Amino acid sequence: MENGRIKLVVLGAGPAGLALAMKWLQRPSLKADVVVLEKADQVGGLAAGFEQEGLIFDYGSHRLHPSTSPEILTELHNLLAGDLLDQPRYGRIRLFDRFVQFPLKPLELVRKLPPAFVAGFLRDSLVKLFRTGGAPVSFADVLMNGLGKTFCESFYFPYAEKLWGLPPEQIAAVQAQRRVAANSFWKMAAKVLYKMPGLKRPGAGRFFYPAKGFGQISRVLAQEVQRLGGSLRTHVQIERIEEQTDGSWILHQQGGACLQADMLFSTIPLTVLTRLIRPVAPAPVMQAVEALRFRAMVLHYVILETDQFTPYDAHYFPQKDLIFSRLSEPKNYRRAVEPRGRTGLCLEIPCDVDSAVWNQTDAEITARVLADLHKAGLPVRCRVINSFSKRLPFIYPIYDLAFADHLQTLEDHLNRFPRLIRLGRQGLFVHDNTHHTIEMAYKASGCLDDDGRWSAEQWQRHLHSFAQNVVED
Ligand SMILES: Cc1cc2nc3c(=O)[nH]c(=O)nc-3n(C[C@H](O)[C@H](O)[C@H](O)COP(=O)(O)OP(=O)(O)OC[C@H]3O[C@@H](n4cnc5c(N)ncnc54)[C@H](O)[C@@H]3O)c2cc1C
Incomplete structure (x- = not known):
């Protein structure tokens, strides 16, 4: 003092x-x-965030959620001072070799996904009405009890393993309770209900984002x-x-x-x-x-010679054979048209410090990213102006x-x-x-x-x- x-x-x-x-x-x-x-x-x-070649980038996809107090x-x-934009969410997730809206819209899943998946999910949901699982120990237990095998195995389990580097059976239950908002059939049903006219929550489907x-x-x-x-x-x-x-x-x-x-x-x-x-x-x-332990992340940035790569703000990829978990195009978060003739992508690659990808050169990561974008149905057809990585050692706490x-x-x-x-x-x-x-x-x-x-x-x-x-x- x-x-x-x-x-x-x-x-x-x-x-x-x-x-x-x-x-x-x-x-x-x-x-x-x-x-x-x-x-x-x-x-x-x-x-x-940072600026590179006239483009504004974040450290991975960031948005201010409407649940902010x-x-x-x-x-x-x-x-x-007027720079906080109120934007509609416009994201997609890759499931069964096609894209569906993300955050997930259960009715769209029913319409777009293979009938075998839909039938499996409905069967799991019916079983949930009559049977409850035991006390959950792991992430896998919470989601299996809440959503059933079909949904877990096609989406949440591979995604969890990709993000945190552990099989879902080795991740603590609290991770699912705090990290997955719709972790049960009932919460998912509530989500559908809140989409109905008159029941929609204020801010649902929207986010805030600063103009710069x-x-x-x-x-x-x-x-x-x-x-x-x-x-x-x-x-x-x-x-x-x-x-x-x-x-x-x-x-x-x-x-x-x-x-x-x-x-x-x-x-x-x-x-x-x-x-x-x-x-x-x-x-x-x-x-x-x-x-x-903390999970690390390589953020790989690719600058393309085109006004816009896709109209979406973010794409999510649970597949384990794709190196990235999420792709974002920062220009779209602001609905910006400038600068013309170029746009930037940010690919989030969860990994451990000193893993193979952590130690790869930018050129090696770019080659893998472009190949995986092609595999994921988003081929890059324009010139790559520049690409570079940033390595962040403390990204997600590992539970x-x-x-x-x-x-x-x-x-x-x-x-x-x-x-x-x-x-x-x-x-x-x-x-x-x-x-x-x-x-x-x-x-x-x-x-x-x-x-x-x-x-x-x-x-x-x-x-x-x-x-x-x-x-x-
Ligand atoms: C990929 C990704 C996407 C995300 N998306 C969203 C989103 O869409 N919306 C959202 O709301 N949140 C999102 N988040 C979370 C958001 O980034 C964090 O909640 C927020 O940054 C946390 O702020 P903080 O100040 O607690 O910690 P941090 O942002 O981690 O700040 C800690 C600071 O401490 C500094 N520091 C570390 N060591 C030392 C030292 N020895 N001495 C001095 N300083 C030190 C660091 O450099 C850093 O500046 C995301 C996070 C990640 C990783």
Whole structure:
């Protein structure tokens, strides 16, 4: 504490870290100096964006979902000053060698998919009316109990294995509960019902998207932090973080600089955080750090010499023989016509760090991507102007059957530090969307009173409610 002002340090300038800093700075009654430290050379984390050859790209398909709370939506509308577009969703998924709308529309599935699939799904659904499965242990159990074999084997199981790199029997049940919104026949039936005139939910089938790419959300949050007097430092390499006897922290940066923090709020991967803390955690905690894994992703970008590749914003590919899980065409998220004569594609390739694709050259990945697009019914018939990859090591937390025990060990250890709070997607080891992580920031801001006292009980209640978040695609 200096001159009666508390020093609040935030690790990570993704949406969660930036929104947290902004909310504190908006409170003149809070006597605090706020510093945000970011490792990368730009803000936004997974929700960042960049420009290449006049095209705007995101880190994979990103959209702001209509379930964003009105408070956050209003604030983003104001900060983006008219730049938050309200767009219809226009996606497709490849199933049985044809495309159907995504998010799935059950009635369209019935119309378009092979009769054997439809008959199998209806049979499974009828059986569900009379029989319930046992207590689910795995992702496979939840979806088999909820949707039956036909749907699981043709869609959810191969897709899950592709995304998380594990067979569905080895993925924890909670993954299906939090990651698959329509994980039972009844929820799917409710989806059909909500399509009926008069019953449609507000925002259904639509999404919000900033006119200058998804990264614009983080950029305006960062501008607001700086406008309100916060300090935002990018390109910061933290070497270690030491707890002081009074519970405050000293952050040691590469090059010798130190920063004191009365309270530290971390949105960085909790495994990375634990490795930075001194004294080093006991052996069982470090073993849990090793055991908790994140799935990585190669994002492969292809710039084509054409106005538009397809009219769709995103295509989803559950097939295991196709290297990518999703294709997005960012121009279509904004319904942009400029720049003319070129468009960009982003292909999401989930993988592990140091897997074969992770180590391939851009040219090798381009060759595979073009071959797979052809196989998937989307041949590239125009000139490829450029192609390049970005490699992201922390994409999805992997919920294997043992993850909950490892996570508990880590949380028990980190919760012993009263002036260290974790939030955000990586900080809490969750799959949550951007609006969820901004919500976490708003709630965390409210747990600190104007005298700098943190309400651990209130935060605990919020953590329980975050655990109910269901991720949207
Ligand atoms: C492929 C993909 C598609 C997605 N699509 C959507 C979507 O359509 N809609 C949606 O709402 N959400 C989507 N998400 C989720 C969204 O990206 C995240 O919810 C959001 O970025 C989380 O924000 P965050 O601030 O919690 O974490 P992050 O964005 O991960 O930010 C954490 C920050 O910490 C920084 N950091 C890491 N280590 C250190 C360190 N040692 N020191 C300092 N800083 C460090 C990172 O560089 C990063 O900037 C998607 C995610 C992925 C991967």
